[in-house]
Amino acid sequence: MSNPNDEIIRLEGICKNFPGVQALKNVDFCLRKGEIHALVGENGAGKSTLIKVMTGVERFDEGKITYDGKEIVIRSPQHAQNIGISTVYQEVNLCSNISVAENLLLGREPRKLGCIDWKAMNKRAKAIMQDLDVDIDVTQPLGSFSTAIQQIAAIARALEISSPKVLILDEPTSSLDAHESNLIFKVMRKLCSAGVGIIFITHFIKQVYEISDRITVLRNGKLVATHETASLPTIQLISEMIGHSLAEYDEMKKSEFVVNHKKALLEAKELGRKGMVEPFDLELHAGEVVGLAGLLGSGRTEVVKVLFGIDEPDNGCLIVDDQLIKKHSPFEMIMHGVALCPEDRKASGIVGDLTIRENIILAIQARLGWFKFLSKQKQYEIANKYIKMLNIATPSSDQLVKNLSGGNQQKVILARWLATDPKMLLLDEPTRGIDVGTKAEIQKLVINLATEGMGCVFISSELEEVMRTSHRVVVMREHEKVTEFAGEVSEREIMQAMAGGE
Amino acid sequence: MKNNISPFTKFRQSRIFWPLVALLLIFIFDGIYAPGFFKLGILDGHLYGNLIDVINNGAPLVLVAIGMTMVIATGGVDLSVGAVIAISAAMGAVLINPAFGNELISNDILTQNVSRTPLGLIVLANLAAGTACGLWNGFLVSRAKIQPMVATLILMVAGRGIAQLITNGQIMTIYYTPYFFFGNGYILGLPVAVYIVLAVLGLAWLLVRKTSIGLFVESVGINAESTYYSGISEKNVKLLAYTFCGFCSAIAGLILSSYVHSADANNIGLNYELDGILSVVIGGTLMAGGRFSLLASVIGALVIRTFTITMYTVGIPANALLAAKAVLVLIVILLYSEQAHKIINAVFERKGRSKDAKN
Numbered sequence: 001m002s003n004p005n006d007e008i009i010r011l012e013g014i015c016k017n018f019p020g021v022q023a024l025k026n027v028d029f030c031l032r033k034g035e036i037h038a039l040v041g042e043n044g045a046g047k048s049t050l051i052k053v054m055t056g057v058e059r060f061d062e063g064k065i066t067y068d069g070k071e072i073v074i075r076s077p078q079h080a081q082n083i084g085i086s087t088v089y090q091e092v093n094l095c096s097n098i099s100v101a102e103n104l105l106l107g108r109e110p111r112k113l114g115c116i117d118w119k120a121m122n123k124r125a126k127a128i129m130q131d132l133d134v135d136i137d138v139t140q141p142l143g144s145f146s147t148a149i150q151q152i153a154a155i156a157r158a159l160e161i162s163s164p165k166v167l168i169l170d171e172p173t174s175s176l177d178a179h180e181s182n183l184i185f186k187v188m189r190k191l192c193s194a195g196v197g198i199i200f201i202t203h204f205i206k207q208v209y210e211i212s213d214r215i216t217v218l219r220n221g222k223l224v225a226t227h228e229t230a231s232l233p234t235i236q237l238i239s240e241m242i243g244h245s246l247a248e249y250d251e252m253k254k255s256e257f258v259v260n261h262k263k264a265l266l267e268a269k270e271l272g273r274k275g276m277v278e279p280f281d282l283e284l285h286a287g288e289v290v291g292l293a294g295l296l297g298s299g300r301t302e303v304v305k306v307l308f309g310i311d312e313p314d315n316g317c318l319i320v321d322d323q324l325i326k327k328h329s330p331f332e333m334i335m336h337g338v339a340l341c342p343e344d345r346k347a348s349g350i351v352g353d354l355t356i357r358e359n360i361i362l363a364i365q366a367r368l369g370w371f372k373f374l375s376k377q378k379q380y381e382i383a384n385k386y387i388k389m390l391n392i393a394t395p396s397s398d399q400l401v402k403n404l405s406g407g408n409q410q411k412v413i414l415a416r417w418l419a420t421d422p423k424m425l426l427l428d429e430p431t432r433g434i435d436v437g438t439k440a441e442i443q444k445l446v447i448n449l450a451t452e453g454m455g456c457v458f459i460s461s462e463l464e465e466v467m468r469t470s471h472r473v474v475v476m477r478e479h480e481k482v483t484e485f486a487g488e489v490s491e492r493e494i495m496q497a498m499a500g501g502e
Numbered sequence: 503m504k505n506n507i508s509p510f511t512k513f514r515q516s517r518i519f520w521p522l523v524a525l526l527l528i529f530i531f532d533g534i535y536a537p538g539f540f541k542l543g544i545l546d547g548h549l550y551g552n553l554i555d556v557i558n559n560g561a562p563l564v565l566v567a568i569g570m571t572m573v574i575a576t577g578g579v580d581l582s583v584g585a586v587i588a589i590s591a592a593m594g595a596v597l598i599n600p601a602f603g604n605e606l607i608s609n610d611i612l613t614q615n616v617s618r619t620p621l622g623l624i625v626l627a628n629l630a631a632g633t634a635c636g637l638w639n640g641f642l643v644s645r646a647k648i649q650p651m652v653a654t655l656i657l658m659v660a661g662r663g664i665a666q667l668i669t670n671g672q673i674m675t676i677y678y679t680p681y682f683f684f685g686n687g688y689i690l691g692l693p694v695a696v697y698i699v700l701a702v703l704g705l706a707w708l709l710v711r712k713t714s715i716g717l718f719v720e721s722v723g724i725n726a727e728s729t730y731y732s733g734i735s736e737k738n739v740k741l742l743a744y745t746f747c748g749f750c751s752a753i754a755g756l757i758l759s760s761y762v763h764s765a766d767a768n769n770i771g772l773n774y775e776l777d778g779i780l781s782v783v784i785g786g787t788l789m790a791g792g793r794f795s796l797l798a799s800v801i802g803a804l805v806i807r808t809f810t811i812t813m814y815t816v817g818i819p820a821n822a823l824l825a826a827k828a829v830l831v832l833i834v835i836l837l838y839s840e841q842a843h844k845i846i847n848a849v850f851e852r853k854g855r856s857k858d859a860k861n
Contacts, residue, residue: 310731334733348731353724353792358717365714366733373714416732 006033007066008165008197009054009085014063016049023049024060027223029216031166031197036188038212038229039201041241042407042435046221047201051168054199055087056080068165086164088154090171096143096150101125103142104157128156132187148180152187159191167191168199173207177295185211203435205234217241238436263322265455266338266424268307270316277302279315280481282474284424284455289446291470292459293494299479300459301343304426307457308340309333321423334367339417343428343459345406349413352402356394357383359401360415367420386415391441407438414442424455431460443469463491514850517786517795524784524805524834528812536815548688552811558685558761560807561695562587562754566774567781567803568706568796569636569750572743574782577723577791578643578650580744583751583778585661586635587771590755592665593631595674595765597624598681617678624681628756629749635661636748640741654744658775665767673766676759685761695757699800702753706746706796719743723791777806784834805834 016024056074110120125138217224264283272279309328383397475497532539542551642653687694710716784802
């Protein structure tokens with residue numbers, strides 16, 4: 001276990017300003033040898049900036065860093081790596097089309113007579129992976145392995161390159177299930193018993209408690225506190241992270257929804273598309289929240305994509321507001337009062353280099369067409385209304401969206417759709433990768449919208465969220481709608497349906 | 503601190519600042535090494551001088567730059583503008599005298615100052631031909647999903663062939679004087695081309711700032727997928743951009759052929775695609791697409807023309823011109839790099855701070 005006197009790196013009084021915001025205010029942080037130190041905080045709390053300072057990506061304005069007993073200046077990521085500070089980012093930065101061995105030893109391949117000695121290389125790679133207790137065929141392309149293995153390969157590469165004393169893991173488990181996360185944890189434990197100090201960034205509170213020795217909480221660029229994990233109750237941790245108590249979750253109560261046997265707002269009959277989702281039936285009524293539960297890749301996303309016309313269905317029919325949809329396209333669905341918040345915020349949600357205002361009016365402008373251009377004044381009016389309503393943290397609506405934190409970006413996309421005044425809202429993982437406070441806000445918003453008569457489809461990987469918000473839960477498995485639960489249902493029942501076993 | 507940005511800082515951060523700086527540097531160079539560069543005279547009731555030459559000569563390039571800006575903003579590129587210029591020019595020449603290229607017709611018929619087609623119809627045909635070319639490019643890019651560079655390369659190569667087919671492989675000299683109005687005429691002492699450019703610029707400005715097209719073009723250029731998810735037909739936006747670029751190139755072809763009194767399928771508008779792209783780059787629009795400024799591209803085109811004329815004025819031989827241009831490009835690209843901006847901004851900010859301190 002870690003020894004308090006064995007500090008590897010210590011940051012004192014770190015300040016960092018970006019134009020318009022102070023990202024870090026007087027933050028202290030220290031990492032001991034052989035400890036797993038969790039760094040937690042909401043989006044925009046300053047975690048990433050702190051990491052960037054530590055790895056030489058950003059220069060800090062004030063403060064000092066002591067590494068291995070000496071005060072140093074970290075000049076560049078390369079420099080950081082050379083002195084033993086390695087980072088593995090959330091997105092795997094390796095090439096999925098070449099073999100694991102090549103990935104691990106890229107640029108430092110063992111050579112024989114000037115050519116790559118493949119045999120030695122594969123052997124070496126195998127040994128590296130076995131060191132981390134992973135026994136796989138390293139000659140297979142990296143992409144053929146699960147994300148967890150890819151993540152471990154990324155860690156292995158970081159270790160191979162510089163045998164670091166400090167290893168920073170930025171949300172390594174964000175797209176992994178519990179079993180896969182355990183694989184990563186095993187590797188982490190092994191490394192810290194070898195004396196490596198690990199900084200672990202995650203949004204999963206449960207994992208923080210499972211693996212970390214100490215916890216540092218940041219909020220709004222300031223250090224809140226550093227605790228020994230064992231002596232910190234969860235409730236205190238969460239309230240430190242979000243700054244207010246979690247009462248919000250308790251007061252959230254879904255409106256009583258009575259199935260009125262009036263016509264459904266949206267009705268899918270045998271709707272499906274080959275290779276994406278098997279034909280399914282789905283009804284959505286006004287004032288109802290339908291949850292879509294299922295594992296990643298179970299076909300949840302495909303359901304809403306087909307509904308929204310991103311991918312044209314090749315089977316069945318879709319009736320919206322008593323009208324049969326003939327032409328399937330996002331534009332057509334918007335005209336029918338349907339909106340979709342897509343799963344991948346960066347790739348298909350935000351338009352990064354446009355301002356918040358422009359992002360918000362994009363869909364409403366699409367609806368109005370080319371020649372009914374909203375006046376600047378009207379644009380500001382709409383943008384400011386939703387910035388206020390959704391509590392988007394920004395100095396002005398003229399900020400570029402890419403400069404916002406993940407949660408605020410999500411709110412901008414929500415605003416874009418709410419501005420079109422939809423009757424039906426399809427939400428694909430609206431709470432993914434955002435902080436606890438914003439998660440609660442978004443769930444509350446969904447419930448409120450439904451109370452006001454909107455029909456919502458809510459997808460989330462967190463079953464708890466689905467159950468909290470939905471009146472009805474549809475379970476997907478292997479691209480097929482398996483079953484549907486209405487009314488009170490236990491988590492266990494849904495999980496069983498998701499897993500498919502007894 | 504954020505709220506009271508001085509007008510100068512605002513101007514410095516605007517898109518036209520750097521192109522203007524480049525233009526100013528060339529002017530300063532002219533002031534020192536080419537005395538008389540700025541001299542304007544009046545001859546036959548209209549202005550003449552190097553500056554007028556810049557505008558008059560530069561008009562076709564400015565038009566191409568306007569069209570190219572729209573295309574590049576969607577994340578594409580149009581390599582066919584030079585070829586479209588040739589097609590447009592050939593169209594005009596052939597309509598003036600369909601007998602061109604027919605060896606049986608004697609020379610004095612060819613050199614007559616008459617047209618077989620009314621001038622209005624000629625102009626319409628010019629524009630229609632260019633617009634159709636643009637539509638073709640747009641179709642290939644947006645519907646057939648061919649990469650813009652490849653799609654427009656097809657017309658870049660084929661276009662000059664089409665122009666040759668139209669002119670029957672001849673270099674056509676035009677003798678019909680009313681046609682010269684577009685390239686050589688003057689209204690109120692200023693070249694007609696200036697008015698044409700202003701009209702097209704005005705039209706383009708209306709399209710991009712008074713309709714939602716500008717926003718959609720930028721949005722497509724930044725993130726086509728998000729744009730599609732928002733219900734905007736990225737296909738139609740792209741189609742429009744390429745069509746508009748073809749339209750602008752057609753007008754450029756009209757002015758150019760009118761200016762040189764001929765339509766040479768192989769040489770008219772040569773390298774305009776490269777100068778057009780360069781104008782847009784000098785104007786600060788990223789080749790990856792996204793944010794754009796028409797005015798900045800126009801200034802970019804003027805920078806290129808001014809530079810060319812300056813080089814002639816100070817006596818750089820024509821064969822060294824390309825090398826000299828390369829130096830300009832190099833300087834501009836360096837000026838635009840992130841590193842250079844950082845340094846320059848730091849200098850300005852320090853000055854601003856010391857000024858604040860004094861106050």
